[in-house]
Amino acid sequence: MAPQLDGYFAEVDKLSNHFIDRLAKAVAIPSISSDASRRPDVVRMGEFLAAELKNLGASVEMRPLGKQPDKPDLDLPPVVLARYGSDKNKRTILVYGHYDVQPAEKSDGWSTEPFTLTVGEDGRMFGRGSTDDKGPVLGWLNAIEAHQKAGVDFPVNLLMCFEGMEEYGSEGLDELIEKEGKGYFADADAVCISDNYWLGTEKPCLTYGLRGCNYYSVEISGPGADLHSGVFGGTAQEPMTDLVRVLGSLVDTNGKIQVPGIYEQVAPVTSDEEGLYDGIAFTMETLHESLGSKTTVFEDKKSTLMARWRYPSLSVHGVEGAFSAPGAKTVIPAKVIGKFSIRTVPDMDIDKTNEAVYSYVKQVFAKLNSKNSLKVYAQHTGKWWVASPNHWNFRAAGKATERVWGVKPDFTREGGSIPVTLTFEQATGKNVLLLPMGSSTDGAHSINEKLDKRNYIEGIKLLGAYLHYVAEEPQN
Numbered sequence: 001m002a003p004q005l006d007g008y009f010a011e012v013d014k015l016s017n018h019f020i021d022r023l024a025k026a027v028a029i030p031s032i033s034s035d036a037s038r039r040p041d042v043v044r045m046g047e048f049l050a051a052e053l054k055n056l057g058a059s060v061e062m063r064p065l066g067k068q069p070d071k072p073d074l075d076l077p078p079v080v081l082a083r084y085g086s087d088k089n090k091r092t093i094l095v096y097g098h099y100d101v102q103p104a105e106k107s108d109g110w111s112t113e114p115f116t117l118t119v120g121e122d123g124r125m126f127g128r129g130s131t132d133d134k135g136p137v138l139g140w141l142n143a144i145e146a147h148q149k150a151g152v153d154f155p156v157n158l159l160m161c162f163e164g165m166e167e168y169g170s171e172g173l174d175e176l177i178e179k180e181g182k183g184y185f186a187d188a189d190a191v192c193i194s195d196n197y198w199l200g201t202e203k204p205c206l207t208y209g210l211r212g213c214n215y216y217s218v219e220i221s222g223p224g225a226d227l228h229s230g231v232f233g234g235t236a237q238e239p240m241t242d243l244v245r246v247l248g249s250l251v252d253t254n255g256k257i258q259v260p261g262i263y264e265q266v267a268p269v270t271s272d273e274e275g276l277y278d279g280i281a282f283t284m285e286t287l288h289e290s291l292g293s294k295t296t297v298f299e300d301k302k303s304t305l306m307a308r309w310r311y312p313s314l315s316v317h318g319v320e321g322a323f324s325a326p327g328a329k330t331v332i333p334a335k336v337i338g339k340f341s342i343r344t345v346p347d348m349d350i351d352k353t354n355e356a357v358y359s360y361v362k363q364v365f366a367k368l369n370s371k372n373s374l375k376v377y378a379q380h381t382g383k384w385w386v387a388s389p390n391h392w393n394f395r396a397a398g399k400a401t402e403r404v405w406g407v408k409p410d411f412t413r414e415g416g417s418i419p420v421t422l423t424f425e426q427a428t429g430k431n432v433l434l435l436p437m438g439s440s441t442d443g444a445h446s447i448n449e450k451l452d453k454r455n456y457i458e459g460i461k462l463l464g465a466y467l468h469y470v471a472e473e474p475q476n
Contacts, residue, residue: 181427
């Protein structure tokens with residue numbers, strides 16, 4: 001039997017301006033986790049969330065995480081842990097989000113002040129953190145409030161875990177989740193994360209898979225100090241020349257990884273999976289718009305989606321120690337560090353992938369016959385994640401999506417990584433669902449980040465509806 005949600009939906013509509021005002025207050029706090037000088041603002045954002053939750057009747061704890069490993073004088077921002085409801089006859093759903101944001105300055109190219117929520121007549125709400133991840137986090141609070149004011153019984157017990165370091169590697173969070181998997185989170189029946197996006201702009205989706213990310217450094221050094229190319233050019237073997245050759249050997253123009261031992265690990269495509277891609281709402285035109293060009297590797301939807309979701313990719317990210325400012329500077333760098341990553345997929349193994357990378361990079365460097373020295377190492381690694389889209393958690397979310405948006409959602413995987421997804425799955429032993437609020441054009445991490453008013457308000461309805469459907473979905 002479909003839950004009675006009309007009263008709740010009507011209340012969300014009635015409170016929409018209040019909910020937008022709440023988002024504006026959150027966006028106004030520049031909670032940039034990567035900037036030590038902004039740490040008080042990150043803490044202030046956590047306190048804002050805690051105060052709002054307490055006003056709604058939740059029990060709240062600000063859990064300290066200790067000092068930041070790379071800045072031992074700096075406290076990590078607290079994790080906001082909260083519980084709303086403790087009825088033993090109800091399911092308990094654990095939700096996660098983050099309240100920190102990426103850096104933003106008007107001078108970066110923003111059309112509006114990044115820390116002022118600017119609502120356009122077309123319904124686009126611009127502001128740093130609007131979609132990533134303050135809008136979705138507040139969606140859960142708004143769902144509680146709309147239930148209260150509509151006089152509708154809240155269908156589940158809600159556990160909340162909101163962190164302030166996601167944009168800077170989630171320092172300290174894994175340890176907390178692992179510790180509380182059988183503690184604070186012990187009675188969770190399922191997990192829901194709203195920190196990703198629709199594949200396009202028109203059709204909602206549910207996400208059941210993410211690629212992992214192994215991030216590597218290749219360090220090549222030679223001279224004892226930087227040199228002048230007029231004096232030493234042609235007389236010294238140059239680390240930068242070696243590095244460019246090594247980096248250039250990793251992947252071809254069309255994204256094919258050249259490292260042996262990578263593709264051999266990838267799970268083969270099943271006949272069931274073959275049919276998943278055809279019905280997914282995605283066009284190459286949307287991708288071209290996101291790219292701002294037509295420089296795609298593939299011309300068709302299926303190959304493109306498979307390349308993004310279920311095959312590994314290798315990207316070169318930058319060079320540390322090289323001259324990168326405008327103008328001309330005739331320096332020969334003494335040491336350069338090239339950085340690249342591999343997005344991993346089922347059934348790739350972290351250790352096997354690392355060994356394949358190290359072996360290949362060393363072989364390529366050896367063939368250069370250079371007198372310079374090489375180091376290659378992984379800066380960090382994160383495993384891929386895939387869940388069952390047939391689980392009752394996903395079935396409930398599918399029904400809620402259909403109720404709110406009037407269409408069945410696409411079941412998608414994502415090319416990016418949300419490492420905390422796997423951590424929650426392993427620590428709680430429960431199914432994890434990714435339930436996005438925003439759309440593909442929101443520009444998270446970019447200039448002019450936005451959340452459409454429609455996605456925010458309908459997204460609040462969706463989060464609440466999901467909790468109702470999840471409360472009654474049978475386990476089989």
